[in-house]
Amino acid sequence: MTATTTTTGPEPSASPDLSKPVGDPPLLEVRNLTVTYGGTVPAVRGVDLRVEAGQKLGIAGESGCGKSTLALALLRLLPATAKLTGEILLDGEDVLTMKWGRLRAVRWAGASIVFQGAMHSLNAVHRVGDQIAEPILLHNAKATPAAARKRAGELLEQVGLPAARAQAYPHELSGGQRQRVMIAMALACDPRLIVADEPTTALDVMIQAQILRLIERLVADQDVGLIMISHDLAVLADTCDRLSVMYAGRVVEEGPARQVYAEARHPYGRALSAAFPRIGDPASRRAPRGLPGDPPDPAALPGGCTFHPRCPVALDSCATEDQELREAGGERRAACVLVDAPAADDSRSTS
Structure with a gap:
C-alpha cells in the first residue's frame, strides 16, 4: 500500500455504543451476508453490520477486500452471476426477499448510492439536471417535469x-463538481440511508476535504444514515x-x-493506519509504511487466518486456525488470536 493523501491524525475519543439493540429496529442491519460469484468465488464472507439513523459507518480496506461488492449488494445491484445469502434488513424489511417492484421503489427513495467514479x-449525453430529476419523476407520481427540474x-x-449548472453536461464539469452532482442525485428522493x-x-486533497465536509453536513441536517467506503483509514476516522x-x-x-485508527487491535488495521502520515503529531513524525504483498485471490484463499501470509506477528497456529471477531475491549471487536494481548508495537506492525 502507498500513501495517497495526507490527513491530520485524530486523537482517540469516546463514541456512543450504537452496536446494541435499542427498542426500534436499526435503519440497516446486515446479518451473515455472503456474496459468491460463479458459485465458487466468495467475495463477501459472513459480514454483519448495523447502522442507525444519523450514524456514519466507515468501511475500510485495500482494493480487492470486498468493500464495493458489499456496497452494491445492499441494494441488489450486483450481476446475476452473484449469489447472495443472509439478511439485509432496511427498516426491518429484508432487501434480499423483496419482489422486483418493491425493490425498485426502495432504491433511491429508501436507500441510495454514490457510485465510485x-x-x-453519469450519462454523458444527458444534462446533469435531467439526470437528477429522473429519479424524482420515477418515484413521485405527482411530480411534474417542471417541478422535478426545479x-x-x-x-x-x-x-x-x-x-x-443543471444545464451542463458531465464533461463540462470538474471532477469535484461531478461528485457533487452524484451526491445531489443520491439526495433527490430523500432517502434514509x-x-x-x-x-x-x-480528487485533490482540497476538493476531497470539501466533499467530506459536505457529506457530514448533509447527514447531520437530514438525519440520514451513511455508509462511507474508502481505503483511507484516516479520512474515515475523521468523518x-x-x-x-x-x-x-x-x-x-x-x-x-x-479508536480503531489510533490504536487498531488487528495487525491489518494497524498496517492500514501506518500507511498514512499523521501531520501535526510530533510523536508520529515518520514516513508512511506500506504492507508487503496483496490481498489474497478470493478464488484461492489461504487456510487459517487469511491475513497470516502477510502478518508480521503471526503465530504458527494462524496458518491452520481461522479467527472470528471477538471482544477487544470497550465497544471494539477484532478477529485476531492476539487480541487479548497488548497492542503490538507500531514498528512491528508494518515491518
Whole structure:
C-alpha cells in the first residue's frame, strides 16, 4: 500500500455504543451476508453490520477486500452471476426477499448510492439536471417535469453548485463538481440511508476535504444514515462514528472510528493506519509504511487466518486456525488470536 493523501491524525475519543439493540429496529442491519460469484468465488464472507439513523459507518480496506461488492449488494445491484445469502434488513424489511417492484421503489427513495467514479456513473449525453430529476419523476407520481427540474436546481445549490449548472453536461464539469452532482442525485428522493463508495477517489486533497465536509453536513441536517467506503483509514476516522475494517471479504475489526485508527487491535488495521502520515503529531513524525504483498485471490484463499501470509506477528497456529471477531475491549471487536494481548508495537506492525 502507498500513501495517497495526507490527513491530520485524530486523537482517540469516546463514541456512543450504537452496536446494541435499542427498542426500534436499526435503519440497516446486515446479518451473515455472503456474496459468491460463479458459485465458487466468495467475495463477501459472513459480514454483519448495523447502522442507525444519523450514524456514519466507515468501511475500510485495500482494493480487492470486498468493500464495493458489499456496497452494491445492499441494494441488489450486483450481476446475476452473484449469489447472495443472509439478511439485509432496511427498516426491518429484508432487501434480499423483496419482489422486483418493491425493490425498485426502495432504491433511491429508501436507500441510495454514490457510485465510485462520477464520470462513469453519469450519462454523458444527458444534462446533469435531467439526470437528477429522473429519479424524482420515477418515484413521485405527482411530480411534474417542471417541478422535478426545479427540485434538481435546489439540490445542486444544496451541494454547493449554482442551479444554472443543471444545464451542463458531465464533461463540462470538474471532477469535484461531478461528485457533487452524484451526491445531489443520491439526495433527490430523500432517502434514509446513503452508501458512498469511495466518494473522493481521484480528487485533490482540497476538493476531497470539501466533499467530506459536505457529506457530514448533509447527514447531520437530514438525519440520514451513511455508509462511507474508502481505503483511507484516516479520512474515515475523521468523518465517521464507527469503523469496520475488511480483509478478504470479512470484517476483521470494528469499533469507534477514532479508536480503531489510533490504536487498531488487528495487525491489518494497524498496517492500514501506518500507511498514512499523521501531520501535526510530533510523536508520529515518520514516513508512511506500506504492507508487503496483496490481498489474497478470493478464488484461492489461504487456510487459517487469511491475513497470516502477510502478518508480521503471526503465530504458527494462524496458518491452520481461522479467527472470528471477538471482544477487544470497550465497544471494539477484532478477529485476531492476539487480541487479548497488548497492542503490538507500531514498528512491528508494518515491518
